[in-house]
Amino acid sequence: MKKLGFLLQKEFRQILRDRIILAMIFAMPTIQLIILPLAANFEVKDIKVVVVDHDHSTLTQRMLGKLGAGGYFRITGAVSSYAEALRYVERNEADVVMEIPADFERNLVREGRQQVSLSIDAINGARASIGGAYLNYIITEFSQGTDLDVARAAHPAAAGTPVINVTYNTWYNPREQYKYYMVPGIFVLLLTLIGGFMSALNIVKEKEIGTIEQINVTPIRKWEFISGKLIPFWIMGLIIFTIGLLVAYVVYGIVSVGPLWLLYLFAAVYLVALLGFGLLISTYSASQVQAMFLAFFFMMIFMLMSGLFTATESMPAWARTISALTPVTHFVKVIRMVMLKGSGFADVRWEFCYEIAFAVVLNAWAVFNYRKTS
């Protein structure tokens, strides 16, 4: 036990002596929390529309005016043919081509219905579908609000059609701001980087430099050496987590709705699981470069499949299975539930069991493999 104390003393001395690591401990949570929620924003804004108006009536003028007023759309051009409009899209100056047929106003008044053609650049799938839906919504609203009197007067039958009006309420994030979605996710990112990367690299560094040889000929026990490596990063992870919570409060005014102790409990267990993962990586690699690549490979998969950026529910079944097999997924879910919904322990007890299982399995595997290889 006393020897473990000396090992910890040495580790902290080395970590604190490394200026870059020290700077990163404070810079990483602050900068990531400030930049990422603003940058990683899925709101679709500033969709460029090019209009091919064959009608040139007052009605189409009003419709286009309404389109531009919403703030989501910017009319970047008005041309006379579809082919010309497509060139705008090719030059990346427009996302949507809206074509209004000739005699649009006259036919609408006469028949009560008219068609508008929308061609959407779908290279960015999300932007295309969300933007298209917005545009549809605005046109529908326009046609209902403005022209109902004319159209219905001409066709009384249409007035009798029952209309189901859907209204909705957004809970837990009433203004649908992405920062509430992203900030808890970034806590996960921070802890994952500390737990997964730093521990793996640190242990492999000892292998690479050869200091592990010198340690191995001393009477020090394996568990003492491993604990001496993992505990400092566990503590650092919790410090970074705390800094992250403070930054979230100061910059965004986000305070956890659920109990703080529950967040810390999960963070503590999650870190143990990730440190075990880092240790496991280090047992399989002989150099820091190998460890980097291995860790990076798994981290990318963990991150992209964890539901940090895209909802796991919309993944195919096989992807959901893989996603459930990473510790990151459960932690992302819990931290959002606790911070935003205020879930209590009872709501997340199963996730807690998962995290415990990950911590036990990863560490046991790592320690077993560590014995075998040295």
Added chain:
Amino acid sequence: MEAVVLDGITKTYAGGKVLAVDNVSLTVKPGELFGLIGPDGAGKTSIFRVLTTLLQADKGSATVQGLDVVKDYQRIRQILGYMPGKFSLYQDLTVEENLHFFATLFGTTIEANYGIIREIYEQLKPFKDRRAGKLSGGMKQKLALCCALIHKPEVLFLDEPTTGVDVVSRREFWDMLARLKSMGITILVSTPYMDEASLCERIALIQAGRIMQIDAPEQIVRSYPVRLYAAKADDIYGLLKDMRENPAVESCYAFGEYLHLTMKSETADAIMALEGFARERGHTGITVKEIAPGIEDTFIRLMNQKTQ
């Protein structure tokens, strides 16, 4: 009780494809300064790693101070000091921190065993707050020796401690080893430098994982079975080629500014015969003399016998 015993140790790598140590047996007496002499890749480091409990041999057994390297590895680690060939201390810790750290791992302090490292550490003291990575080569080596000694080991293993060290530091280092030996520490040292062999009490000549001879350096030199001649001419390379064509010459190799030669049969006029042969081939500035063989001559002779 012998300090170190190796009995039929065999070690292979790459699943048995590479034979590193081939059935090696040797003993080191308590308080002895024993040298493993051999070129790079002879298996010296593998033998060290088996003895320092870092590596398990495929076959054979080994003991250090009577303790088995496999069964009693925990107890062996308390009593051995190991200095690997590659500098492997923490470069980002200072001289003093490194020493303090290794002392604590053995449950001791710098003060408790200061006597044993005093002479070496005094030279390091002016740099005690410098990071180990910033030391010169000779200083690093002294620090590594201090760290290997700080727990007062009974047996000291030094793997090629003088490789890459300048001539003055090498001599200093061997003086330090002599002092440590006088304190009663058994020392097993490996080196690729034949000239260092004579500084050991006993040596083992090792080549391609096999021990060729074990004895005191003087004995090994004395056991050289034939007369050895040195020859020189203005065109030394031409002379080497010509001498190898001489049917009376058994072996001929370059050794510094001379060629070393042995004859197939001992004759009283060997010097005259060699001189005459060289003159016949048109060499100038010829010198031929009989010399006393060194360790390297023995090594080369044994090596040639093995390969034939």
